[in-house]
Each structure stands twice: as structure tokens, then as C-alpha cells.
Amino acid sequence: MRAEKATKAYRLGEVEVWALRGVDLGVRPGDFLALTGPSGSGKSTLLHLMGGLHRPTSGRVLLEGQDISRFPRAELARLRGRKVGFVFQQFHLLPRSSAVANVALPLMYAGHPRQVRRQRALACLERVGLGPRADHRPGQLSGGECQRVAIARALACDPPLVLADEPTGSLDTKTGKEILQTFRGLVDEGRTVVVVTHEPYVAAFTQRQVRLLDGRLEDGDGTG
Amino acid sequence: MGLAERILTGLGALWAHKLRTGLSVLGVVIGVAALVAIVSMIQGATAEISGQIVGLGARTITVNLYPTRVLQAGQAAGFLAEQISGELRAAAAVAEAVPISNTSGEAQVGFNQTSPLRVIGTTTDYARLFEFWPAQGRFLHPLDEGKSVMVLGARLATELLGPGEHVGRDLVVNLHNETLVFHIIGVMNPRGSVGNYDVDGQAYVPISLLQELSGNRYFSTYILQATHEGQVDEAVAQIEAILDQKFVDLTTTTATVAGRGAQQLIGAIRATTQIAPYTVQAQRELILAFEESTRTMMLILGGIAAISLLVGGIGIMNIMLVAVVERTREVGIRMATGARPGDILGQFLFEAVLVCIVGGMLGLLLGWLAGAIGARVGDWPFVLSPLPPAIAIAFSLLIGVAFGIYPAFRASRLDPVDALRHE
Numbered sequence: 080m081r082a083e084k085a086t087k088a089y090r091l092g093e094v095e096v097w098a099l100r101g102v103d104l105g106v107r108p109g110d111f112l113a114l115t116g117p118s119g120s121g122k123s124t125l126l127h128l129m130g131g132l133h134r135p136t137s138g139r140v141l142l143e144g145q146d147i148s149r150f151p152r153a154e155l156a157r158l159r160g161r162k163v164g165f166v167f168q169q170f171h172l173l174p175r176s177s178a179v180a181n182v183a184l185p186l187m188y189a190g191h192p193r194q195v196r197r198q199r200a201l202a203c204l205e206r207v208g209l210g211p212r213a214d215h216r217p218g219q220l221s222g223g224e225c226q227r228v229a230i231a232r233a234l235a236c237d238p239p240l241v242l243a244d245e246p247t248g249s250l251d252t253k254t255g256k257e258i259l260q261t262f263r264g265l266v267d268e269g270r271t272v273v274v275v276t277h278e279p280y281v282a283a284f285t286q287r288q289v290r291l292l293d294g295r296l297e298d299g300d301g302t303g
Numbered sequence: 304m305g306l307a308e309r310i311l312t313g314l315g316a317l318w319a320h321k322l323r324t325g326l327s328v329l330g331v332v333i334g335v336a337a338l339v340a341i342v343s344m345i346q347g348a349t350a351e352i353s354g355q356i357v358g359l360g361a362r363t364i365t366v367n368l369y370p371t372r373v374l375q376a377g378q379a380a381g382f383l384a385e386q387i388s389g390e391l392r393a394a395a396a397v398a399e400a401v402p403i404s405n406t407s408g409e410a411q412v413g414f415n416q417t418s419p420l421r422v423i424g425t426t427t428d429y430a431r432l433f434e435f436w437p438a439q440g441r442f443l444h445p446l447d448e449g450k451s452v453m454v455l456g457a458r459l460a461t462e463l464l465g466p467g468e469h470v471g472r473d474l475v476v477n478l479h480n481e482t483l484v485f486h487i488i489g490v491m492n493p494r495g496s497v498g499n500y501d502v503d504g505q506a507y508v509p510i511s512l513l514q515e516l517s518g519n520r521y522f523s524t525y526i527l528q529a530t531h532e533g534q535v536d537e538a539v540a541q542i543e544a545i546l547d548q549k550f551v552d553l554t555t556t557t558a559t560v561a562g563r564g565a566q567q568l569i570g571a572i573r574a575t576t577q578i579a580p581y582t583v584q585a586q587r588e589l590i591l592a593f594e595e596s597t598r599t600m601m602l603i604l605g606g607i608a609a610i611s612l613l614v615g616g617i618g619i620m621n622i623m624l625v626a627v628v629e630r631t632r633e634v635g636i637r638m639a640t641g642a643r644p645g646d647i648l649g650q651f652l653f654e655a656v657l658v659c660i661v662g663g664m665l666g667l668l669l670g671w672l673a674g675a676i677g678a679r680v681g682d683w684p685f686v687l688s689p690l691p692p693a694i695a696i697a698f699s700l701l702i703g704v705a706f707g708i709y710p711a712f713r714a715s716r717l718d719p720v721d722a723l724r725h726e
Contacts, residue, residue, distance in 0.1 A: 132639060132719045153643040159719075160641015171636045171723060175319060188641035193308065232640065 080106040080129055080240060080271065085138035085148075086294075087124050098124040100294035101138065106273060108239065111266040113282040114275045116291035122275045123244050125291065129273060130163040130242045131155040142240070160188045164233025168245035170225040172217040172232075178204060179213040182232045189236050203231035207261060223254035230261055241265055243274045247281055259284045312650070313657045320626075324658060327615075327622045331662025331699055332669060334612030338698065339670025339691040341604045344677040346690070349597050351683035362398075362532045363586040366391070366525040366542060370550075370580060384510050384523045385426065385448075390545055391527060396538035399528040401428040404513050408478035410463055410506075418463060420476060421505045424513030432526060433494065433502055440470035440489030448511045453485035457493040458503040476506075479516045535585050546581050609698075615662070616702040623655050623710035634714050635722030648715035655707025656700060663699025667692055 087099040098121045106112055106129070114122040127133040128140050131147050134155070140148045147158060159165070164185075172181045182200035191199070204213050207227040217225050226246060233241050243262065247255030259281060262272050266286075274281060282288045290297040317324040368387065384402035391400040404424040409417040429435070430442040442454050453474060460469055474485045485508065494502045510523075529538035627634070634647055670691060678685035 127720050153645060156638060156641055156643040156646075159639060165639050167639075167723065171632070171639065173633060173636060175315065184637065185640040188637070188643070188646060193305070236641070 080143075081141045082125065082128060082135075083139045083141070085125070085128055085135040085140060087121070087128060087133060088136045097294055099128070099135070102291075102294070102296055104289065104296065106271055108271050109266060109269055110271050110273075111263065111286040112271075112273045113285040113288045114273060114291060115277060115282050115288055116297070117277065119293075120291040121294040122291045126242050126244055126273060126275045130165060130240070131158045132165075156188075160185050161236050162238050162240060164230075164236070164238045164241045166226070166229050166233050166241065166243035166246045168248040170217065170222075170229045170249070172225060172228060174217050177214045177216055178209060178220065178228045178231075181217070181228055182235050184232060185235045200231070200235060203234050204228070206234065207231045221254075222250050223257065226250060226254075226258055227261065230258070234265070239270055241270055241272045243272065245275055245277075247276065247278060252280065255281065256284075309650075309653050310657065313654045316626075316630075316654055317658065323622055323625075327619050327658050328662040328665065330615030330618040331612070331659050331702060332615075332666040334608060334615040334702075335663045335666025335695050335699060336669035336673060337608035337611055338605060338694055339667050340673035340677065341608055342601070342691050342694060343671060343674030343686060343688070344681070345597060345601050345604070346686040346688055347674065347678045347683040348681060349593075350686050352593060360528070361587050361590070362529040362535055364397075364527040364529060364535065364538060364542065365584045365586070366527060366546075367582045367584075368523050368525070368546070368580070384514065384525075387523070387549075388426070388428075388525055390549070391525060391542060394538065394541040394545060396529050396534040396541050397527050398530045399428065399432055399526075401425060401432045401526050402510050403429070403524045403526060404510050404517075405505075406478065406513060406517060408476050411475040411477070412463055417477070420459075420463075421501075422476070422478060422513065423505050423507050424510035425507060426510055429507065430491075432528065433500070435494045435502055436492050437489040438492045439468060440487070442489055442491070443507060443509055447488070447509045449509060449515065451483050451485045451512065452488045452508065454489040454491060454507040455487060456491050456501075456503040456505050456507075459506060460490045462504075478513075481516060483516075532587075535587060539583050539585055542583050546583075550580055612698055612702060616659075616706040619655055619658055619702065620706035620710060622658075623651060623707055624713070626654075627651060627710050627714040630714075631717060631722045631725035634717050635719050635725065638717070638719035639723060644715040647717075648711045651711035651714045652704065652707045655711065656703035659699040659703030659707075660696075663695040666699070667695035670695070 082102050082104045085099055085102045085104075086097065089096045089098060100121075102121075102125060104125070114125060116122045124133065128135050128148075129142075131140075131142070131150065132155075134150070135148050138148065139146050142158065142162060147155065150158065165171075172178075173184070176184075179197065179200045182203050183196040186196040186199055201210065201213055204210050207230050209224060209227050209231065212220060212224065217228065220228065226249075230241075230246075233243075241262070246258055246262075250258065255278075262274065263284070266272050272285075274285060276282055384404070388400040388402045391397055402425060406422050406424070408420045408422050410420045412418050423429075425443065427443050427445060430437075436442075437454070438457065440454070443452070453476075455463070455469065463474070464472070469487050469490050472487050474487055476483055476485055485506075491503070514523075527538065527542065529535045634642075637647060637650075671687075674691075675685045
């Protein structure tokens with residue numbers, strides 16, 4: 080995964096806000112990378128660009144050698160479903176669906192038949208230690224359990240890249256560390272994991288840290 | 304995603320807001336029910352009335368004469384029913400011509416007890432026209448003309464006199480302020496109603512007698528039959544020629560006026576009086592006119608019902624727009640996990656269509672129920688035709704798609720990141 084001179088501008092009413100002002104960043108397969116920086120530094124925006132949730136205003140984003148920055152929306156959606164797994168601070172689970180149904184969501188959009196979906200979703204829940212709670216709804220689960228459901232969902236389509244936006248932000252430190260252990264397990268399997276965080280203990284847990292400030296990398300070049 | 308799964312997902316989302324879903328379903332139910340009820344009632348009423356019109360067959364022609372509209376009473380005396388029907392029957396394209404005159408009276412069935420009686424004045428040909436034969440005794444005969452004899456329809460006989468042999472008995476009837484004793488000469492076999500003629504519930508007397516009693520020898524109705532269906536137009540033309548000639552003969556002393564001259568004279572009479580001295584109505588024209596007016600009625604009422612359906616559709620759109628805003632975060636989650644814009648569009652559109660289909664089905668049942676009640680109240684048959692279900696399905700699909708597409712499109716165009724951040 081690499082970003083080349085990536086910029087991103089938002090419109091906030093009349094005002095144009097530049098969240099990213101030209102970022103060059105390379106991530107190698109198997110990296111465990113932390114994106115840090117103060118709020119508003121553009122770290123979440125960069126993560127969204129990497130996972131195809133956004134298209135850059137200028138510059139390029141390459142994933143597995145493909146330039147995804149001009150992909151049409153439907154193509155980006157396919158890519159998000161199959162190549163990328165997202166984990167968010169607020170978990171973003173469907174509240175009326177069971178854990179297993181939440182995990183099966185990407186499998187549904189990837190077009191797998193129903194039986195395969197349930198099987199694989201259950202396997203992913205086992206993997207994060209939530210097999211017995213598969214039929215609980217998010218409201219019946221603790222924060223840590225919800226986040227593990229979200230991780231299971233991110234893994235459902237077996238993507239090479241897992242992107243986490245403040246995954247420990249809603250959890251206590253102990254639970255947060257357990258989540259980080261889970262991420263390390265994913266890296267050990269050969270997946271690439273990028274974590275956006277402003278918590279030092281999280282950053283310290285990763286192999287590599289990149290710090291953003293005002294939409295730029297602090298050390299200027301992250302191509303590493 | 305299979306259809307069953309889409310339905311389950313859609314139902315789940317709708318079930319989460321039962322009241323709201325119920326109200327939007329109701330809008331469609333009312334619209335579809337109104338359409339279905341209107342269509343089924345019109346079809347029922349149509350079946351009833353067209354049964355009456357068609358009853359005698361498409362070769363039937365009805366002639367009404369109003370000679371006193373244009374002639375002096377003395378001249379009009381030339382319009383004796385028997386004479387006219389004989390002349391009409393002589394036309395090449397006419398097979399049958401039967402004069403009919405009807406009135407109502409009262410039959411005395413006990414001391415101080417009377418029963419209403421529908422009396423038809425006609426000739427012996429009536430039985431042949433309606434294929435209607437006596438069970439006891441005989442029908443009217445030319446020798447009965449002017450005599451107080453009566454033939455009873457099967458149901459009438461039973462109602463008035465009970466079962467049994469009635470030929471030879473007398474019946475006291477009040478007709479035109481006179482009390483007459485009728486000698487019963489026959490009771491007919493049951494025939495069922497033919498067109499709008501309730502032949503089993505009437506009494507038959509010689510037409511000359513009735514005309515004498517009423518003092519009206521001039522007004523009469525004739526039922527004619529063309530030799531076959533293709534000859535109806537020909538028969539109408541011949542009848543008009545005969546009647547025109549008859550009026551001309553009676554209004555002019557010079558016998559030389561004929562052909563176009565006669566036509567012009569009749570035209571002048573019609574133009575000045577604004578009243579035709581006779582009308583000739585082919586059953587087929589009546590059927591066409593009736594179908595035309597039915598279509599018009601269907602369009603007007605259907606239009607009103609369609610407007611209520613439109614209102615229901617706007618309700619759906621409103622609800623779906625609210626749902627999209629409320630479920631923005633859900634849309635974000637689905638997009639982040641790989642849902643394409645088309646998937647989101649399909650999901651919301653499917654929900655709107657589902658609401659409409661459910662509403663359409665309930666509306667169909669309710670409309671049928673209303674149609675069945677209408678049929679009972681209006682005393683026409685309840686027609687189960689494929690039109691109402693087709694209307695219900697087509698309109699609910701149409702409304703669902705038409706009013707669901709915009710909210711669904713809005714949902715599909717949401718930016719995933721903005722949608723996820725939505726509170």
C-alpha cells in the first residue's frame with residue numbers, strides 16, 4: 080500500500096478544509112503501523128484513503144499495485160469488502176443484528192451463499208474468542224466484546240489489510256491491550272495492520288510509528 | 304442476496320418501526336382498496352345490466368311509438384298495435400314483431416286483501432319471442448282479443464294462488480280504476496328473467512283489452528327481431544321507412560308524397576317538435592352505449608381512487624426519506640463493509656416496494672370485501688375477475704418504485720465516512 084502526494088480537501092459550508100496536504104507513505108505487507116498525531120492532523124483521513132472509503136482530492140493511492148484513487152464508487156465498495164477490513168472506535172455494529180449476522184455482512188456483499196456465510200462468520204467469532212456469544216446482539220455485549228465482533232467482521236473476507244481507527248478509544252486499558260494482542264496475531268499471520276491512535280501505549284505496541292501534523296507527515300517522508 | 308433474504312431483511316427493518324410502517328401501509332391499503340372496490344362493483348353492476356340488455360339477443364330491436372306527439376287523436380287511431388306489428392313483421396329483414404304494453408294493477412286475493420300485479424298486454428307472438436310455453440292451459444290467442452282473459456307467469460301463479468291447477472278459475476283485478484274479473488286460461492312454465500323482462504312474475508292479457516281500458520290506443524312498444532345479427536342495420540332502416548311512410552300517409556292528404564319527400568317531411572316534424580314520433584333502438588347500440596358509459600364511469604372513479612393512491616405514495620416517500628436520515632449510520636456501516644451504491648439503493652427500494660406490496664395485498668382483500676358488500680346491497684353479482692389483483696399488484700409496485708426510488712437514491716449517494724460519523 081502506498082500513498083503518493085495524497086491530498087484531501089473537505090468543504091465545510093463555504094470553507095475548504097485541507098485535511099491532507101500531500102502525504103507520501105508506503106506500507107509493506109506484514110507491517111504493523113501506528114498513525115499518530117493530534118486531533119485534526121489528518122490521520123483518520125489518511126486511513127480512509129488507504130481503505131478506499133474516500134478518494135483523494137489529488138495524488139494517488141495504490142493498493143497491491145492498483146491505483147484506486149480514481150476507482151468508481153462501486154469498484155471501491157468491492158475493494159473495501161474484499162481487500163480491507165475496517166475497525167472503528169465506536170465499533171459500528173448494526174444494533175438490531177446478532178454478532179454472527181454482523182460478521183457475515185461483508186460476506187453477504189461479497190456474494191457468498193448463506194450457509195458459507197454463517198460458517199465463516201462463526202469461525203471468525205471463534206477466532207476472537209466469541210463463539211459462544213454469536214447470537215447476542217451488540218447491546219448485550221461489553222465494549223471489548225463488541226470490538227472483537229468488529230474485528231471478526233473485518234476478518235470475515237480474509238483481507239490482507241486491516242485498518243483500525245482508534246480501536247481502543249472506547250475501551251479501558253486492559254481491554255485495549257487485549258485488542259492490540261489480537262491485532263498482533265493478525266500481523267503474525269502476514270496481514271498488514273494500520274492503527275490510528277493518539278494513545279502512546281498503543282503506538283508503542285506497534286512495530287512502526289508515523290506521526291502526522293497539520294495534514295503532513297512530521298518527518299516529511301514516510302515511504303520507508 | 305436472495306429474494307427470501309431481502310424480504311426478511313426488509314421486514315426486519317420495517318418491523319422495527321411498526322406504527323410508522325403500519326401508517327404508510329394504510330395509505331396504500333386505502334388507495335388500492337378503493338380502486339379494487341370500484342372496479343369490482345362496476346364489473347358486477349355491468350354484468351347485471353348487460354345481462355339485462357343482452358338477454359333477448361343482439362338481433363333484438365325495440366320500437367317505441369308516440370303517435371300523439373305529432374298527430375291528432377283521430378289520425379293516431381290508425382296506429383293500432385296489431386296492425387303495426389303486422390306491417391313491421393312484413394319487412395324483409397324482420398323476423399318477429401310483438402307489441403307490448405304494460406301497466407300495474409292489484410289482484411284481490413282475499414277479503415280486503417290485494418296484491419300488486421304487473422300486467423302485460425301483448426299478443427300470442429310474445430310466447431314465441433321469449434320461448435316461453437304454458438304448463439297449464441294455453442297462452443293468448445288472436446281470438447282472445449278484447450276479452451278479459453289472463454295468463455299467469457309461473458312464480459306469480461304460486462304467489463297469488465298457491466300451487467295447483469288454476470286454469471278455469473277467476474281472478475278479480477283492479478286496473479285503471481276499474482274492477483274486472485279475469486278468466487285464467489293458462490299458467491306458464493318457469494322461464495327465468497329474460498333481459499330485464501321478469502317473465503315469470505307477470506300476468507298476460509290481450510293488448511287490445513289493455514289499450515281499451517287505458518284509453519291509450521296509440522302508445523306502444525314493439526319488440527322486434529331481425530332475421531339474423533348481420534341484418535340488424537338493414538332491419539332498422541326498413542322499420543324507419545315503414546314508420547316514416549305511415550306518419551306521412553296520416554299527415555298528408557296527397558298520396559303522391561313519397562321517398563325523399565317523406566324523409567324531408569319527417570325531418571321537418573322532428574325539427575319543429577323536437578320530439579321524434581317514434582324511436583328505434585337496436586339492442587346492439589344499447590350495449591355499445593352502455594359499455595361506453597361504463598368505461599367513462601370507470602375512468603372517473605378510477606381516477607379518484609388513483610389520486611388517493613398517489614397520496615399514499617407520497618406518504619411512503621416521506622417515511623422513506625425520514626428512514627434514510629435515521630439510518631444514515633447503518634448505510635455507512637454497510638458501505639464500509641463492501642455494500643455498493645446499488646446494494647443500498649436496492650435495499651431501500653425493496654423496503655418501499657415491500658410496504659406497497661403488503662398494502663396492495665391488504666387493499667385487495669379489503670376492496671374485494673367492499674365489492675362483495677356492494678354487490679349484496681346493490682343486488683348484482685360479485686364478479687371475481689383477474690382485473691382487481693392485477694391492478695393491486697401493478698399499482699402497488701408502481702407506487703413503491705415511483706416513490707421509493709428517490710429516497711433510495713439519496714441513501715445510495717451518501718458518502719461512507721460522513722454516513723459513519725452521522726449521529
